[in-house]
Amino acid sequence: AQTVTQSQPEMSVQEAETVTLSCTYDTSENNYYLFWYKQPPSRQMILVIRQEAYKQQNATENRFSVNFQKAAKSFSLKISDSQLGDTAMYFCAFTAGNTGKLIFGQGTTLQVKP
Amino acid sequence: NAGVTQTPKFQVLKTGQSMTLQCAQDMNHEYMSWYRQDPGMGLRLIHYSVGAGITDQGEVPNGYNVSRSTTEDFPLRLLSAAPSQTSVYFCASKGGINIQYFGAGTRLSVL
Numbered sequence: 288a289q290t291v292t293q294s295q296p297e298m299s300v301q302e303a304e305t306v307t308l309s310c311t312y313d314t315s316e317n318n319y320y321l322f323w324y325k326q327p328p329s330r331q332m333i334l335v336i337r338q339e340a341y342k343q344q345n346a347t348e349n350r351f352s353v354n355f356q357k358a359a360k361s362f363s364l365k366i367s368d369s370q371l372g373d374t375a376m377y378f379c380a381f382t383a384g385n386t387g388k389l390i391f392g393q394g395t396t397l398q399v400k401p
Numbered sequence: 402n403a404g405v406t407q408t409p410k411f412q413v414l415k416t417g418q419s420m421t422l423q424c425a426q427d428m429n430h431e432y433m434s435w436y437r438q439d440p441g442m443g444l445r446l447i448h449y450s451v452g453a454g455i456t457d458q459g460e461v462p463n464g465y466n467v468s469r470s471t472t473e474d475f476p477l478r479l480l481s482a483a484p485s486q487t488s489v490y491f492c493a494s495k496g497g498i499n500i501q502y503f504g505a506g507t508r509l510s511v512l
Binding site: 390 | 441449506
């Protein structure tokens, strides 16, 4: 069975600084996708970044980037130049192939302090 | 574009009552799903559908029914609500390149 683990329940960072959120996963699949979702207080689930397992290059979206270590089954999210609007719950998620079934981690609450 | 629309946004039920959470998408996606979010546990898959007329169970299906008569709609039914079903419910639909779009969620309390 696939599992996703986020070991940091809460984190905080000063505005304009960099923070890294950790995520590990377990799977025997070779074809899979990994995601980071942001959930602000509005409760909306917002896709932050997406990584395909067969791509060695780490995905980047503006201030958000990942460190994808396939052998270690690690998928961390780095937020650069943190902004107050980044305050939210962040979820790491996994899906095998094109099944559409997302498996989520427990979430990390990130607070950006002014 | 409306995307994925869920109704209602909030609901309070008494134990034993039934209700249907509505979900509609206007993106012509074949794949739709329902998740529940509980504190400290992330989102868990309840039921999913790969197209009209086809549904299957996810990780936590007990106490919930679904049907998919059209591509657009995927309602979730609670036949006899229990306090353990107090949660936030999300509907999602999956587009190309494996990207899922979520509705705004329904907060359900069962007393």
